[in-house]
Amino acid sequence: MDDDAHHGAILIHLEDQAGRNRISPAHEPARCKAHLADILIRVVACRDHATRPKPQIDDDGLDAALLRVILLLACLWAPAAWSTELQGRVVGIHDGDTLTLLASGNQQVRIRLGSIDAPESRQPYGIRAQQELSSLAGRKEARVVVEDIDRYGRTVGRLWVGAVDVNAELVRRGASWVYQQYNRDPALLALEAEAKAAKKGLWALPPSERIAPWAWRGGDRRSSAQERSSAGALHSRAPExxxxxxxxxxxxxxxxxxxxxxxxxxxxxxxxxxxxxxxxxxxx
Known part of the structure; x- marks a missing residue:
């Protein structure tokens, strides 16, 4: 087999591998990395073979072929993770921003709604936030546009029930904060500002009870102002x-x-x- 034919055979094999092995790293990261490692080894072998000094090889053709391989690898790595959609039925609501989706094959997938952060269950408005999510998605057919996998193994994404963007609707109702550290949607910030101005949901709570969930999880569960206020109230009532x-x-x-x-x-x-x-x- 001449060099061009050998090079072409390797490329065809790589493309065939891509067709068989297109998996989502969001759901099978170990398998995805193993496939990519195998393909990279083959690319290196292809490069080493193709770059041996043989006068009959066309450099432009070689560069174009290697570019095809690079683009092929990029297609394997990126879109599968960021364009995956899951469809199924919501079978569990765990708090204001976490649920379980029963996907195809009876696979239960823990979903964390992306870009938002609802009050924790033991925070003020935490139970109500969970009820809001349940009213929007509980026991309903839904789809999730997958964005990431978090460090707890949960699938992070945008939840849709019919035409309703549940993530955005929770913010609109004042049932969730925008998780600014991870948010990439400016529209959510506008919805949060509107809910805050209208004192919807958690924004109707006294300021001392409106603690951002990320601060609550970090241990700031009661502000010093609230403590002083409570202590002052008890002290002032004692003489009565x-x-x-x-x-x-x-x-x-x-x-x-x-x-x-x-x-x-x-x-x-x-x-x-x-x-x-x-x-x-x-x-x-």
């Missing part, structure tokens, strides 16, 4: 409390008053089960 005629939990305004009557006024009946906690419905 005094032992009176109240004897039952139903007469207490709040837990602070119940504790005062129990500890300072010796109203022991407030602790019905004897565990040291008065009026548990108020003080739980």
């Amino acid at each position: 409390l005094s032992c009176g005629a109240k004897r039952y939990c139903g007469q207490m305004r709040d837990c602070a008053e119940a504790r005062f009557y129990f500890s300072q006024c010796n109203v022991s009946r407030l602790d019905g089960d004897g565990d040291g906690m008065p009026c548990e419905r108020l003080c739980r």
Whole structure:
């Protein structure tokens, strides 16, 4: 076999490999890397063989052929990850921005909505954010435009239910923040500004309760301003409390008053089960 025929045979083999091995690195990264490594080895072999000094080889033809290989590798690596779509039924809502999609082959895929960050379940508005996502996508047929795989192995993407862009709708309703660190869609920032101006959803919360989820996860779960405010409120109310005629939990305004009557006024009946906690419905 002459050099041109050998070179062409390798290129045909590479293209055949591409056709058989076009997989998404977003879902099978190990396999994808293995295939790419095999193809790169073959490219190097092709280059080494083709660049041996033989006068009959046309340099322009060789460069063009190698360019085909490079473009082929680029096609293998990039589009499969960034243009993949998953379709299926939403079978689980875990919080305001995470769900499970039952895709083809009964494969359950954990989906993290991209570009947004909803309040955590234990944050103010966290449960409501989860309910908003459930109302939009729960038990519905959906498709996900895959953008990435995060460090937890979750598929990150844009969720569509029919013509509804769920990621954007959550921001529009004030059920989620824009995750600015990862956002590449300026339209989401505009939707967030509109929701904030209209005090929709979480934007209607007191400022002390509007803690960005990424700050919450980082441990900033209660601002110093909120702590000072709470401490000041308790201190200012203390002088108002005094032992009176109240004897039952139903007469207490709040837990602070119940504790005062129990500890300072010796109203022991407030602790019905004897565990040291008065009026548990108020003080739980």
